[in-house]
Amino acid sequence: MLAAMKSKSTNSQFGWDDFDTEAYYGQYRSGILWDDCCLARMTIGALLELGVPLRSQVIGVDACNGGVIRGPSMLAPFMRDDGVLYWSDYGKPQLDHAKKIIASGKKGNLGDWAVHQTHMGECHPAWSGAALRACQLGKVTQQSIFELPENAYDIAITCFGPESLTGDRAEWKRAVTRFFRSVKPGHAVVMLYMGKSTGYSSAGGSFPAVPISQDDVLSIANKQLEKIQAFYIPSTDHGIRPEGEQFSYDGMGGIVGLKRTT
Numbered sequence: 042m043l044a045a046m047k048s049k050s051t052n053s054q055f056g057w058d059d060f061d062t063e064a065y066y067g068q069y070r071s072g073i074l075w076d077d078c079c080l081a082r083m084t085i086g087a088l089l090e091l092g093v094p095l096r097s098q099v100i101g102v103d104a105c106n107g108g109v110i111r112g113p114s115m116l117a118p119f120m121r122d123d124g125v126l127y128w129s130d131y132g133k134p135q136l137d138h139a140k141k142i143i144a145s146g147k148k149g150n151l152g153d154w155a156v157h158q159t160h161m162g163e164c165h166p167a168w169s170g171a172a173l174r175a176c177q178l179g180k181v182t183q184q185s186i187f188e189l190p191e192n193a194y195d196i197a198i199t200c201f202g203p204e205s206l207t208g209d210r211a212e213w214k215r216a217v218t219r220f221f222r223s224v225k226p227g228h229a230v231v232m233l234y235m236g237k238s239t240g241y242s243s244a245g246g247s248f249p250a251v252p253i254s255q256d257d258v259l260s261i262a263n264k265q266l267e268k269i270q271a272f273y274i275p276s277t278d279h280g281i282r283p284e285g286e287q288f289s290y291d292g293m294g295g296i297v298g299l300k301r302t303t
């Protein structure tokens with residue numbers, strides 16, 4: 042297995058259409074994880090601190106969405122009632138899963154994600170209906186992070202995307218740079234990431250990662266963002282990877298800022 046991993050490292054060498062969304066979701070079924078709670082609270086606080094008015098943004102994106110409601114929910118309170126929130130990914134099963142979640146959310150059913158909405162609402166009242174709003178305004182789109190349009194979005198998030206779609210550091214840098222560039226100058230950007238991840242598995246399939254640190258993230262972010270807030274949750278005693286799992290990671294981080302205007 043490790044030999045096979047070593048022979049593959051770039052994004053296009055992995056079968057993103059073979060990604061098992063049901064298995065990937067398994068980690069969220071048992072309830073809300075400590076890391077998710079911390080990241081949600083820190084992201085909400087950081088976004089509020091930037092002073093972006095609620096219900097003011099027209100076009101938002103969650104890049105590398107994975108069919109997961111977390112990213113769109115963080116942004117939803119900032120979107121206008123007539124805004125569009127793109128759930129963007131490259132792999133077909135992930136897009137199909139996103140469509141299912143949106144359809145169900147539009148009927149008021151959040152399934153496993155209801156606990157996340159409850160938690161976000163406890164962080165700040167504006168997030169009490171955030172996941173339902175993410176579905177109401179949600180639109181699924183097939184898009185590679187490497188082809189995101191430049192200066193296109195009023196607000197953008199990616200959760201465990203760039204470092205978890207390649208094992209190649211130069212490609213990771215290109216993905217992050219492209220993601221930041223897709224946001225309009227002066228507008229808000231969020232990136233959540235796995236720290237020093239060595240890869241991950243989904244229903245027997247192995248997927249790549251670049252083992253990045255907060256310094257690696259800041260070295261790119263400092264050039265493209267301002268008013269940066271950075272946070273990190275070490276995995277010390279509450280890791281999401283069970284004992285004996287072949288892949289490891291060091292913690293989960295987040296960076297929030299405004300795209301530089303100069």
Ligand SMILES: C[S@@+](CC[C@H](N)C(=O)[O-])C[C@H]1O[C@@H](n2cnc3c(N)ncnc32)[C@H](O)[C@@H]1O
Pocket residue numbers: 052057060104105106107108109111112129130131132135184185186187199200201202205206
């Ligand atoms: C670890 S998952 C992240 C899922 C989700 N955002 C979350 O919060 O858990 C990585 C995702 O990146 C997507 N991906 C892989 N290559 C991509 C590319 N070139 N452009 C956009 N998304 C890509 C995969 O399909 C997968 O859904």
